[in-house]
Amino acid sequence: xxxxxxxxxxxxxxxxxxxxxxxxxxxxxxxxxxxxxxxxxxxxxxxxxxxxxxxxxxxxxxxxxxxxxxxxxxxxxxxxxxxxxxxxxxxxxxxxxxxxxxxxxxxxxxxxxxxxxxxxxxxxxxxxxxxxxxxxxxxxxxxxxxxxxxxxxxxxxxxxxxxxxxxxxxxxxxxxxxxxxxxxxxxxxxxxxxxxxxxxxxxxxxxxxxxxxxxxxxxxxxxxxxxxxxxxxxxxxxxxxxxxxxxxxxxxxxxxxxxxxxxxxxxxxxxxxxxxxxxxxxxxxxxxxxxxxxxxxxxxxxxxxxxxxxxxxxxxxxxxxxxxxxxxxxxxxxxxxxxxxxxxxxxxxxxxxxxxxxxxxxxxxxxxxxxxxxxxxxxxxxxxxxxxxxxxxxxxxxxxxxxxxxxxxxxxxxxxxxxxxxxxxxxxxxxxxxxxxxxxxxxxxxxxxxxxxxxxxxxxxxxxxxxxxxxxxxxxxxxxxxxxxxxxxxxxxxxxxxxxxxxxxxxxxxxxxxxxxxxxxxxxxxxxxxxxxxxxxxxxxxxxxxxxxxxxxxxxxxxxxxxxxxxxxxxxxxxxxxxxxxxxxxxxxxxxxxxxxxxxxxxxxxxxxxxxxxxxxxxxxxxxxxxxxxxxxxxxxxxxxxxxxxxxxxxxxxxxxxxxxxxxxxxxxxxxx
Numbered sequence: 001x002x003x004x005x006x007x008x009x010x011x012x013x014x015x016x017x018x019x020x021x022x023x024x025x026x027x028x029x030x031x032x033x034x035x036x037x038x039x040x041x042x043x044x045x046x047x048x049x050x051x052x053x054x055x056x057x058x059x060x061x062x063x064x065x066x067x068x069x070x071x072x073x074x075x076x077x078x079x080x081x082x083x084x085x086x087x088x089x090x091x092x093x094x095x096x097x098x099x100x101x102x103x104x105x106x107x108x109x110x111x112x113x114x115x116x117x118x119x120x121x122x123x124x125x126x127x128x129x130x131x132x133x134x135x136x137x138x139x140x141x142x143x144x145x146x147x148x149x150x151x152x153x154x155x156x157x158x159x160x161x162x163x164x165x166x167x168x169x170x171x172x173x174x175x176x177x178x179x180x181x182x183x184x185x186x187x188x189x190x191x192x193x194x195x196x197x198x199x200x201x202x203x204x205x206x207x208x209x210x211x212x213x214x215x216x217x218x219x220x221x222x223x224x225x226x227x228x229x230x231x232x233x234x235x236x237x238x239x240x241x242x243x244x245x246x247x248x249x250x251x252x253x254x255x256x257x258x259x260x261x262x263x264x265x266x267x268x269x270x271x272x273x274x275x276x277x278x279x280x281x282x283x284x285x286x287x288x289x290x291x292x293x294x295x296x297x298x299x300x301x302x303x304x305x306x307x308x309x310x311x312x313x314x315x316x317x318x319x320x321x322x323x324x325x326x327x328x329x330x331x332x333x334x335x336x337x338x339x340x341x342x343x344x345x346x347x348x349x350x351x352x353x354x355x356x357x358x359x360x361x362x363x364x365x366x367x368x369x370x371x372x373x374x375x376x377x378x379x380x381x382x383x384x385x386x387x388x389x390x391x392x393x394x395x396x397x398x399x400x401x402x403x404x405x406x407x408x409x410x411x412x413x414x415x416x417x418x419x420x421x422x423x424x425x426x427x428x429x430x431x432x433x434x435x436x437x438x439x440x441x442x443x444x445x446x447x448x449x450x451x452x453x454x455x456x457x458x459x460x461x462x463x464x465x466x467x468x469x470x471x472x473x474x475x476x477x478x479x480x481x482x483x484x485x486x487x488x489x490x491x492x493x494x495x496x497x498x499x500x501x502x503x504x505x506x507x508x509x510x511x512x513x514x515x516x517x518x519x520x521x522x523x524x525x526x527x528x529x530x531x532x533x534x535x536x537x538x539x540x541x542x543x544x545x546x547x548x549x550x551x552x553x554x555x556x557x558x559x560x561x562x563x564x565x566x567x568x569x570x571x572x573x574x575x576x577x578x579x580x581x582x583x584x585x586x587x588x589x590x591x592x593x594x595x596x597x598x599x600x601x602x603x604x605x606x607x608x609x610x611x612x613x614x615x616x617x618x619x620x621x622x623x624x625x626x627x628x629x630x631x632x633x634x635x636x637x638x639x640x641x642x643x644x645x646x647x648x649x650x651x652x653x654x655x656x657x658x659x660x661x662x663x664x665x666x667x668x669x670x671x672x673x
Contacts, residue, residue, distance in 0.1 A: 007103075010055050012297065014100045017044040019363055021093055025086060026366045032081035042071045048096070053150060057109045058202040060099050065148040066120045067092050072259065073124050083374075088119045090367070108212050110203070149200075149253050153220075156199055157250055160222040165196070166247060167222045168230060173242040174215045181211045187237045188219075195233065196223025215241075220248065300393055303354055310343075310350050311637040314543065317343055318634070318658030347543065351392070355539075358436045358445070359387035361400045365407060365434065372411050379418055379429040380411055389436035391443050395517055395537055399445070402510040406447045406533050407432065409507065414451030414531055424528070426450070438539075442519075442561070445535045454525040456482050463488065480620065483523040487511040515669055518561070518652075520618060544638055546655075547614065548631035548663065552601045555663040557636055557655060558625065562668035564615045566630055571609050583624055585615060593671055594626045598650065616668040623672050638665060 024041045031037060045068050052060035067089060073079045095113050103109040149157070157167045170192075174184055185208045192198055200220040203213050223230065227245040234243045317340060324336040362384050373380040391399070415430035422428060433448040456479060463469045463485045469477075489508040514521050518538045525531040538544070538561065546557035547566070567585070574592065575582050581592040592613070596603065605628075613624040636655040641648060652667035 006055070009297070010051055011100060011104045014048055014051065015097075017048045018093060018097050018100065020044045021048075022090075022367050023363060025089060025093070026370060028081060029083065029086055029370070035075055038071055038075045042068065042075065045071060049148065050150070053148060056204045057099070057103065058148075058204065059110050059113065060096060061148050062202070063092060063095060063099075063113050063117060066117050066124075069124045070120050079123065079126055085123050088116065088123060090371075092116050092120060108203075108207060110207075110212065112214075149257075151257060153200060154250070154253055154257055157220075157222065157248060157253070161250060165222040165224055166226075167199075167220060167250070168227060169246045169248055170219050170221060170230065170234070171242075171244040171246075172217055172219070172234060172240060175239045175241045176215060178215070178239040181213070181215075182209055184237060184239055185209070185217065188234055188240075191233050191237060192219065192221050192223075192230070195225045195230070196221045298353075303350075303393070307350060307354065310347065311543065311639075313343060314347070314635065314637050315656045315658070318636075319660070320658075322658040351539075351543070352390075354393050355390035356393050356396045357388050357390050358396065358399075358443075361396055361403065362387050362434060362436075364400075365403070368404065369407060369411065369432065372408060373415075376412060377417060378411065378415055380415055381429050381431050383431060383433045384435075385433060386436040389438060389443060391537065392539060395443075398513060398517055399535075399537070402513050402535070403434075403445070403447070405507065405510045407434070410447055410449040410451065410531070410533075414449040414453075416452055443537045443539060445537070446532055448530065448532045450530040453527040453529055453531055454483055454486070454523070455527060459483070459485055479525075480523070483525055486523075487521075518559070520669075543635055546634060546636050546665065548634055548657075549612070549614065549625075549627040550629045550631055551596050551599065551627050552604050554599075554601055555631065555657065555661060556595070556599075556627070557634075557663045557665045558614055558616065558668065559665065560633065562616045562618065564617050564622065567613045567615060567624075569611045569613050569624075571607075571611060574611075583613070585622070585624065588622065590615065590622045590624050592624045592626055595666075596626075596628075598671070616672065618669050618672040621672050623668075625666070625668075625671065636663070636665075 021041050021044050024037050024044070028034065028037045028041065045064050049061050049064040049068065052058075052064060070079075070085075070089065074081060079085070092113075095111055095116055099109040099111050102111070160167060172188060174181055178184060189198060189205075198219050198221050201208060202218040207213060208217055221230070225233075227247065231243050231245050234240065320336050321340065324333045365384075366382050369380055369382045410432050411430075415432065416424070416426075418428040421430065431450050433446070435444075435446045435448065437444055459482055460469075460474045460477075464471055464474055466488075468485060468488045487507050487510070511521055514535055514537070519536050521533060521535045523531065523533055545560040547560060547563055549556050549558060569583055573583060575584065575589075577589060581594075582589050583592060584590075595601070607628070612627050612629055614627060614630075615622060615624050636657075638653045639655060640653055641651065645651075650667045650670040651664045652670075653665045654662050655665060657663050
């Protein structure tokens with residue numbers, strides 16, 4: 001049976017189950033006595049094991065099986081949950097994630113997990129202290145349970161036993177200097193098939209044929225021969241270093257299958273009841289729950305194609321609106337207006353289809369925060385607020401790394417160690433809040449900590465020593481301007497370089513990434529109390545509202561999100577400061593930028609006594625962009641300039657207008673810089 005058609009679904013579902021296991025393990029650490037959490041983890045692990053075995057990914061299935069044994073021991077109160085035990089289980093989950101990622105990238109999902117398997121075995125046997133120590137010696141193959149069996153395989157083994165056959169698990173290790181591994185495997189298989197039947201191998205036969213294994217492999221065989229005879233037969237094959245023959249414990253396999261099935265049934269019944277209850281409670285508010293299970297998985301590439309087609313429709317809509325205005329035909333105008341309304345609704349639906357809750361990014365942070373806090377000897381509680389807030393998929397894909405940097409920064413530089421916090425009269429456990437919310441056409445993500453805050457003098461001292469700012473200018477900076485310095489390239493206030501920080505790489509990358517998404521990042525900090533990093537992001541990147549302006553005979557678009565207001569300024573009101581033309585705008589000195597000079601637009605008409613100015617802002621900084629005239633507001637489709645024109649100054653993209661002309665979209669951030 002060709003399983004490749006199910007590979008994409010397998011990868012997606014495996015990632016979901018691993019995410020669930022990660023989340024539930026963090027909950028288990030907080031509530032170690034709660035067996036319902038263990039049951040939830042067991043259910044996900046059992047499903048993952050079954051899917052992996054079905055798809056032929058034996059390493060995945062074997063490791064998950066061993067993890068199941070530990071969970072079963074916890075569930076039956078044979079062992080108690082401790083941070084050391086959870087560390088090992090988390091390491092197993094890391095290995096499982098690495099295997100799934102390998103499969104997603106076209107690999108075979110194989111990984112050396114002997115050490116973590118042995119640690120899980122020690123935990124299962126109650127040797128917790130030994131499990132906490134790293135194991136350097138290789139585990140004897142006879143001690144590792146290598147094969148997992150499904151119900152069908154168990155039935156085959158059972159029937160064989162009734163017919164007088166014995167089943168064996170055989171571990172075979174080839175010599176390190178073996179040149180033709182596949183040939184040796186073939187000879188072993190041929191030898192065994194003369195006296196019995198092979199019902200399972202690990203790795204599967206096709207991987208053995210392709211030599212996609214190290215030096216070891218396992219087979220399960222049914223035969224009427226005794227184990228000593230099987231051993232002698234296999235050892236006659238040259239270039240074999242070691243053979244271990246172990247009778248299969250059918251009773252144990254049967255009990256494991258029964259326990260797993262019973263546990264799964266119990267958890268599924270409980271889960272079904274809980275799900276029904278949740279559906280009743282959320283029916284009024286949850287869009288997804290209202291639809292019940294009527295959901296399908298859609299490849300993001302298909303949504304991108306749909307979005308591109310709709311963008312073409314928006315361009316044609318603009319053209320039709322212009323033609324109907326020029327012809328002034330009532331029926332045509334009415335039809336175009338109706339089409340505009342319908343396409344507006346269609347636009348909202350398509351954009352909503354691309355929206356993904358930030359929860360998909362936030363979910364990976366609790367685990368990271370736990371590990372980082374343990375590494376740094378700190379106690380940190382991560383609070384997540386507004387995880388259901390939605391963002392465009394393209395933004396979601398890019399925002400993960402900047403948030404990782406900011407969270408690591410908050411824990412390393414912000415939150416103090418427990419003894420320092422005690423001395424300051426604070427609780428030993430620091431709090432980091434990760435909050436997301438909508439405001440207008442933007443999403444705000446805030447990372448707030450109750451740590452030490454930013455030390456103004458330390459930042460200034462470091463900035464001066466790095467040559468980022470001079471001593472003369474340093475004295476005149478406001479607190480906000482000082483905090484902005486930590487976004488400079490190569491800046492770090494860490495006293496020593498570590499795995500976590502001190503290399504001066506991070507916050508400058510954060511700022512550049514966020515600005516490339518059309519967003520901005522600001523800092524508020526209070527020394528001794530804590531800091532807040534606030535990120536502002538656009539809801540979507542493809543269709544934006546702009547102000548169309550004219551410069552001589554050329555049309556340009558300025559994003560509305562950057563504009564404060566438009567103004568008409570008398571030429572005589574222009575002032576000069578530091579060799580720069582400026583205006584007094586509501587009591588603030590705002591520099592003027594003449595776009596015709598910046599973009600080197602050919603002059604066809606002379607300027608009058610009045611200037612049309614668009615006031616734009618980036619953070620605390622403002623600028624006045626001088627244009628010839630305002631055309632009006634419009635929704636436009638943002639198109640990339642492509643690789644050829646990547647480095648054009650202050651232009652972030654282009655759009656096609658209703659009359660077929662191309663208008664360039666101005667990057668206000670670059671101009672203000």
